[in-house]
Amino acid sequence: EAGVTQFPSHSVIEKGQTVTLRCDPISGHDNLYWYRRVMGKEIKFLLHFVKESKQDESGMPNNRFLAERTGGTYSTLKVQPAELEDSGVYFCASSQVAGPYEQYFGPGTRLTVT
Amino acid sequence: SQKIEQNSEALNIQEGKTATLTCNYTNYSPAYLQWYRQDPGRGPVFLLLIRENEKEKRKERLKVTFDTTLKQSLFHITASQPADSATYLCARRAGGFKTIFGAGTRLFVKA
Numbered sequence: 028e029a030g031v032t033q034f035p036s037h038s039v040i041e042k043g044q045t046v047t048l049r050c051d052p053i054s055g056h057d058n059l060y061w062y063r064r065v066m067g068k069e070i071k072f073l074l075h076f077v078k079e080s081k082q083d084e085s086g087m088p089n090n091r092f093l094a095e096r097t098g099g100t101y102s103t104l105k106v107q108p109a110e111l112e113d114s115g116v117y118f119c120a121s122s123q124v125a126g127p128y129e130q131y132f133g134p135g136t137r138l139t140v141t
Numbered sequence: 142s143q144k145i146e147q148n149s150e151a152l153n154i155q156e157g158k159t160a161t162l163t164c165n166y167t168n169y170s171p172a173y174l175q176w177y178r179q180d181p182g183r184g185p186v187f188l189l190l191i192r193e194n195e196k197e198k199r200k201e202r203l204k205v206t207f208d209t210t211l212k213q214s215l216f217h218i219t220a221s222q223p224a225d226s227a228t229y230l231c232a233r234r235a236g237g238f239k240t241i242f243g244a245g246t247r248l249f250v251k252a
Contacts (some may be wrong), residue, residue: 058238070242083237118184130240132184
């Protein structure tokens with residue numbers, strides 16, 4: 028079974044540019060989450076999808092961040108325009124709807140804003 | 142605030158010894174705690190979940206305890222191996238499926 032995949036693995040952009048991160052969850056997992064780890068800090072929750080619906084987006088930093096999950100499969104996280112403080116590692120995770128509580132994480136996308 | 146606190150200092154132990162990592166929580170009573178392992182350049186990998194009514198849980202060489210009086214969970218790796226070297230994260234759920242992570246403790250096991 029394929030795990031959670033994320034693309035790209037690393038992105039370097041200039042301040043003010045736009046970047047779109049993609050996450051493909053494990054097949055059949057209706058729950059999809061985005062997290063971010065800023066250097067030296069703990070992993071922080073950004074938002075949670077159930078299928079295509081946003082269930083909790085309380086962790087989204089501001090309106091420069093837009094997450095979508097059209098069709099309830101893969102998800103994208105767009106940052107527009109990017110700021111220096113957006114640099115970090117963005118993780119995606121997925122889990123079954125009514126199964127065990129563990130989440131399966133992707134390898135992350137390292138975003139560097141210069 | 143409802144934080145998870147882990148010892149930020151790295152833990153260095155000799156191969157074969159038992160590693161013990163600590164997770165403390167304050168101002169709330171989580172229904173359960175989770176432990177994850179994270180290797181450099183990779184996402185966290187789920188290891189164990191322990192509920193508040195479970196005092197201890199084991200999985201192979203791993204053992205987790207949950208002391209609601211002390212508001213603490215201990216994570217033990219027995220007969221540690223260099224391959225156990227990683228960062229170990231404690232986490233809890235906070236409403237729905239939102240997960241809050243501790244900063245993690247780095248473990249180094251020397252051969």
